Amino acid sequence: MERTVLIIEDEKLIIVSTQMVLEAAGFRVESATNGEDGIAKAKSMSPDLVLLDIMMPGIDGWETLTRLKRDQETSGIPVIIFTAREHARGHQKSAEMGAADYFRKPFEPDELIELVEKHVGQRT
């Protein structure tokens, strides 16, 4: 069965490059460029994993994560926080808020695949 990853990220460049890496590894990739769209897509397509950026216009990644985890339809989807910014206690905070992992950009393509493989399908 094809595994789907949803990328919620406002930077087109990141979406394109991440999509390239994940598609090469055999994932189907969908994307949303802001939190609201991301939440809507997560509900409609029910992906196997969400890659979530923190700094986005409109509702930010933390808020998006909170809403995804609050909604019964999406709360079981593993979310990997995906950020280019330095966040104090980012690792701890994301874990406390229910994220499956925390990953920093720029990334090594192999590491990203490894991480996605680790969490994908671990739906609770």
Added chain:
Amino acid sequence: MATNEATILVADPDPAAARPLAAALTADGFTVVVAPTAATALASLAGGGVQVMTVALTFPLVETDALVSAAVLHGALPLAVGDAGQPAMLQTAMAIGCRGCVDGLAPAAAGAAVRSALQRQRGVARQREQYQRLRFQYQELRRQCAQQTERFQETQETFFLDLSRMMTIISNIMDGIVFVDRDGNVTLMNPVAEDLLGVRSFLALGKPLAALSGCDDLLRVLVADHRQMADLKEVTQTVEVPHTQQDLLYIKTITSRVLDYRGQVAGILSVLKDVTAEFKSDQLKNQYLSIVAHELRTPLTGIKTFSTMMCKGALGALTERQQRVVESIREQSLRLEHQIDKLINLGHLESDNYGQDREVFPLSDFVTGLIAPFEQPARDRQIELQFACAVEDLPLHADRADLRRACQALIENAVKFTADGGKVWVHVRHRADGSVEFAVKDTGIGVDPRYQRRIFEKFFQVEDPLTRHHGGAGLGLFVSRGIVEAHGSRIEVSSRLGQGAEFSFALPLYQRRAVESTAVAAVSAPVQQ
């Protein structure tokens, strides 16, 4: 007995009166010298050895006077000879300076009279001597007392001068000062402290801190800090407090014990520093760094990912030349990423809030993959890279990412400065004191002793930046040192030029208490114990 008896000069112009008196005294055992004239009497007195002089009042008054004075002068006891039965006689004798009377009409009793006069005189002399001694002692005491008083006044003057100098400093200092005595009552509060705490000192003095009201957030923090003084010597915190005239203030409180001369706690002193400006500039700097990081990393992510995918052939086969160029793009993007990380880390290190990201994690987590990024570069240059961990799995209390950065910077340098075919060892082991040591040893070019301190300076390079062979911005060791020092340790270097180098540092074992006490307030700095 005769030899012990005194010599008596009997001065009397009338030989008929002198003779029986002299005879009676001689018979009584005294040595007697008779002087019929004032001149002979004076000569005898001047000759010395006379203890008693009896003087007849039949001499002219002038002569009697002279004789009595001479007797006193030469230490002889003057006694008048007269009718001792008459009260006026004794008065007359005293009036001319005699110390007593001998009854001329009863020579037989003269000896006894002389003896009792002598005895009286000795008593008086003893008393006088005692009096003199007491007087001397009294004067000595008075002198000492005056000296002590003077010294006390001097000390008091110095004390008051010191006190007034100190009070001037305390009331003009830019920091707030609050002193609480051993019973917990406020005994001193300077104007800055009044302003920050929102309490007038005349209302606060003599009361416990917990009973005051004003800036309650800050007062609560002080009360909590003071409670901790039973266990800790000093507590430092930064507190965010609302203020009447400004929106928000950041106050750094430093609370410590004050000891008396016996080393016992005499009270607690709190210093309140307004660090709002520093705090805000720190916040701005961090925000700026964070934005810069985001803006640089986002395009870098694209470059890195695309070049990696191309290198792997995921976008189709490349010619050898294209492959080389794309690999170079990838390498340069990695280098750029590394430099951005270092710069951002530098900003974090120089911030006052550095050290807030500490957590407790197992050592095994930390050492996993520690040398991985250097294995390929080392293999490429035939450098043997060895890793050995001789410590059981212990919990570490540190900033995980930073500690890794610090260690990896040391490993990176070791590989960088070791010639092809050399060797690099990474050791994790216990030190004698039980702390965990991280050591990186190499067979590289070594560090000239002249530069062993300077290599830790920001942007310092041993080589001339224009002609050097090794890359880098001169930040690696600076950042490592900052991280290690922020963890309460220091990096040690042992090296000789051309003979390799060893860089090491040790982290104390994690103790639960250290973590708990840092978590007292929302914003808190590490506690110094």
